[in-house]
Amino acid sequence: METLNQSQLNEELLQDEKYLVFFENENNCPLCGTDLELSYDSNYQTRTVRESAQCPSCKIQIKSREFAIQ
Numbered sequence: 001m002e003t004l005n006q007s008q009l010n011e012e013l014l015q016d017e018k019y020l021v022f023f024e025n026e027n028n029c030p031l032c033g034t035d036l037e038l039s040y041d042s043n044y045q046t047r048t049v050r051e052s053a054q055c056p057s058c059k060i061q062i063k064s065r066e067f068a069i070q
């Protein structure tokens with residue numbers, strides 16, 4: 001049935017949209033939309049800064065990534 005192919009295509013498009021939405025709303029909680037609290041932990045021994053974002057309402061950690069200090 002041709003509807004099967006269409007639904008598969010729609011699923012792929014939907015995943016792409018979620019991917020884009022995630023980056024567009026990078027500073028807002030994806031669950032409730034609250035502004036995320038960003039925190040930075042400097043580690044001078046490894047010369048990295050760890051950035052983490054937490055939603056103050058849901059208490060979930062959204063992301064965590066490390067930057068190298070020049």
Ligand SMILES: [Zn+2]
Nearest residue numbers: 029032055058
């Ligand atoms: Zn939230």
